Amino acid sequence: MSKRKVKETHMPVGECISQVQMILRERFCHQRLPEKPVGMESQHKHLLELLRRTAVHGESNSVLIVGPRGSGKTMLLNCVLRELLEVKDVNKNVLPVHLNGLLQTDDRIALKEITRQLNLENVVGDKVFGSFAENLAFLLEALKKGDRSSSRPVLFILDEFDLFAHHKNQTLLYNLLDVSQSAQAPVAVIGLTCRLDVLELLEKRVKSRFSHRQIHLLSSLSFIQYLDNVRSQLSLPQDFPDTNFYDEWNDDQSVVDVLQRHYNSSKDFRSLHLLLMLALSRVSASKPAIKPTDLLEASRVCMVDSKANILHGLSILELCLIIAMKHLNDIYEGEPFNFQMVHNEFKKFLQRKSHSIHNFDKPVVIKAFEHLQQLELIKSMDSSTAKIQKEYQLMKLLLDHSQIMEALQKYPQCPTDVKQWAIVPVLET
């Protein structure tokens, strides 16, 4: 539905295209914050007020921002911080400290990082001096010495907050939240997490010190709003240099269908951006607008089943083994199988039904079987693999029947007897 036509009056097409790609890529790759967060006005206001009170009044706070992946938690926080730092009084007064649960995997590292970012006096250059215990004592002492009105507020931003809750004794969280609940240096502890049950992770003492403010980012966008978003995401900014490079919107049903499908699958912007990025990359000087086919193609790439792709690259022998496994699954109702069983099933097929495929040596079949295991299409169920002979290791198939059938349909020049066998198993006589 979105189409962009380019008329090259002032600028050559190539330049326009590169401009467009630059602007849109910045948008889709989250390198630039949007002007205003969409669909989260109340949360934005709440968070901004909260942080402003910390920055201006020196009031300590703690808050959790909870929302599914890709729902814009970080974007919201960054927007708020950007807005906050624009205020003149605040700008020089707050000390933001960014931590990420994936980077600071234990309290020792986290403490060093905090100390480094606060640039306390035991930091020289980038190096933090002292042991873990000393660092903790030093930081706590520093925070304790501060008071509401005179020391600079510290904003602790804990990304992947839930991971901090797995640290030993939750020492860091306890101390940060304790500071936020006592008359020490003003702090705001902001946690970002996608876990709805994050509070249950907190130890009772830590939990009691947390203020229980949670900002939920659960998008309740309707499809119409979703479409609007797509439109605004693709629109060029007002001040785009070439005025004749204009947008023409053209509602195309196929595009709406694609977007509907994406909307059904997930509402978050990250997957949308991925889709649009793929479409955008097909824009070139010779083809200066995004056409519905581009989107369809992009959508196909996004939605494609990864395992079906792998199946297309298998040899006939491997495919036959997979079909044998499928039949074993049917017979034994999902119980694990071993190589010998598969091989027997395969031999039955060769003896009774096969016209096109000739016998393979056992080592060759084993090799094919091992290849399947390396591709993780089958998975060993035994934990102690070393002791059992390869042929008798129990395996399970990691493929759905529909995937197999679909792959067979698309497989280039698949022998018909194999196809037939896939549908009808070789019956015992």
Place this chain on the structure above:
Amino acid sequence: MVRYFTRLRMRRIYKWGGRPYIFDRKLKSYGFEYLNMSVEGQEAVTTVTPGQYILIEGNDDEYPFVAKLLKFFGDESHKQKKALVQWFLRLSEVPQNKKLLLGRSPHPQEIFYYLGRACDNEINAESILGTVQHVPEDTPFPEPGTKDTLYVKLSWDTKAFNVLDPVLMQDTPASTPPKPALPLFPPCASPTATPVSRGPVRRALPTPDPTVMRRAGSVSDTRATMSAGKRSTLEAESIHSASKLSASKILSAKRRGSAADTPGVRKKLQLSPGKKMTRADVLCELLDEEMESEKVISLKLSSSVSHSLQHGCSLSPMRSGCKTPNGQRRFPWKLSSISLDRLSPTALGEQDLSRATTPSRRKESAMAIRKPALGVLAEEDSEDSPMQPIALTPRSKRKSAQLVSLRIRKQLNLLDNTQKLISDGDDDCFVPSKKDLQSSSDSEEETMVRKTRGRNGKASARTPCKTPSKKVCMVTPSTPRHATPSIPSRTVPARQPGNILEEARARLHVSSVPESLPCREQEFQDIYNFVESKVMDGTGGCMYISGVPGTGKTATIHEVIRCLQHASDMDEIPTFRFIEINGMKMTDPHQAYVQILQKLTDQKVTADHAAALLEKRFSNPAPKKETTVLLVDELDLLWTRKQNVMYNLFDWPTRRHARLVVLTIANTMDLPERIMINRVASRLGLTRMSFQPYSFKQLQQIITSRLNKVKAFEEDALQLVSRKVAALSGDARRCLDICRRATEICEHSTSHPSSAGLVRMNHVMEALDEMFSSSYITAIRCASLQEQLFLRAVIAEFRRLGLEEATFQQVFVQHRALSRVEGLQPISVSEGLAVCQRLGACRLLLLEASRLDMLQRVRLNVSQDDVLYALKAVRD
């Protein structure tokens, strides 16, 4: 600088000297004339006689207690050696809050005559470390660089500083027979009494009998008063040594650069009233280019050698052995106070140079030229001091310094062999560098005295400008050890609350300290009585306090301590130390030792060493000790497999001399039974208290008292909050947080923050909803269509299986069927897995590790009813 007190203690040997001159039948005590102290393995002996000022072993190795020796006595068997003393206080021992009464900045060497009558003035003679010099009241202070002489100007009677009555100084010593010729009264009024003459006088020890008789009487007297007023004794003691720590820190900071950090520094005794022209002085003067002093100094220097021989007799440090790298021990009883400071390298450097030059040059200067002495010194100084921070101890330098000093010692030793018994020089080997000059110049000609004094005043006024610069040098970025923990301060001060709602919010913040703690009166009283009685009796004990989070345990104890501290300020109870540790605020249970020790004495040591030091501290008797109140928060985290941390914490209070009150806090009521082994639980004792969760009335009262007439809430709204919280947890923090949130909602509900009225029911309801409502249902409602479908598939599969668990493969079959029913295009397995992972990330589903791919098992994290309810609402 971290100080490790690792030195070996040398054994001191004490022997009575002279004949026992009295026998008190009643007390079976003998009086003795003097006490000979010697260090094991060394021949030299120091004699301590009554009337001298002595240093007494205390908690702080750097600042021993000071007292004047009144008399010695012991029992028949000569095993017990006692001494009667008149205490003197250092400023650091005066309670912190009373220090201001002094009305001027104290001199670091100043001591105060202690007038509190009840302080236990009987000490164990074997705790005497040595003697010290003392200067009477109207001598002006020298500049702070000199640290071996103490000055008495004022007396302290636990309430105020008074001008010292000379009679007092005269009176007390009255009972001490061999009162040394002059030191104490009419200060240096008698310029005729030259230091030179003093030495011999002092040595004329033999005690006149009449005084002995008098003393015998006084012995029984003091005993009587002691037993009678025991409580007051304790009181006085603890006051005496109050806040020793902090002050000693300050002092040591001042001394830094010379030898402040030498643990075993002991004061040197000087007899002359008006000496103390130190090298620091010289330097100072030099800096100020007051060359007019040259003459004085050179004179001084010329005279100094002989004098120093007269009475610089140094008492060897008992502990010097292990500290001195080499043969220092061999020269413990040297004449003249040549000292080696090993700890501060910079000082050492200076000293080294000056030492090397002085002996010979001094003489030269005295004879030949006038200027040289000072000139030379000055040169040394100017060469040396600017480089101090940079030229940090090369080892060789240190060694050479020692060599030189050894040589000098030998020389001086040869010069003097008759003076060994002069015990007034308690100069040890580690006396700060500046002393060497001082000691040699301290016995000046009388004529010089006055002049010198005049300049001293000036010099001391000038010193401050010198010390800071030194400090700056020390706190270079490369030594983060000296870093002070602090958060940078803001440029614009925080804004004060503007309207009623903001005011209310500030008051409702958990951090704001309320005027009083309502609803915990009983608990408050119990804890107060417990701690107070222990402090009053000078005994120890443990108390265990339990309660769920947010019931005011820590707050109540802090309130108790505040009240008790107030009481001790009003002199109703003895002073005490309050120390707080928190199991959550340390990285390892053994860090508890480190933190306790650091808070007690400001030392930083390793955990094992700290445990040893604390063990020593709490098990050894000390002449003056105040009660320590230790709050251990989050006790359960101090659990170790052997439980030795807990064991020690509960064992120390049972020691006789510990005077330790331990208050422990944890959440569970039966913690002692659950996690402690018997010997730990038994030591914890049965003094327990549990804090019940607040009832709704109490919560309401808490909020009302916090708001304190700021009218921001409707009565009903408050009641709703408190009822709701009381029903759930009784956590006061939660209650306050909800109220705070309600004020925010109220503020935002109106367009103008100023026009916002009271916080009403609906605001509170909204806040409660926000905080208590589960987000799962909203999350399900906001999920995408495929996610919702997947949830339905999960439930359908569960129903089919009759289990609460299914593999993804099974669920996916259901999912495909459902999407066909719904008329949706079926999704691929990869997409299905993505949907499943998204739900798992939100924890709507519980998933196995994703490497299991299709075989991972899926469980619901929400009840099936909730899911169905949420989905039904969506469809409607």
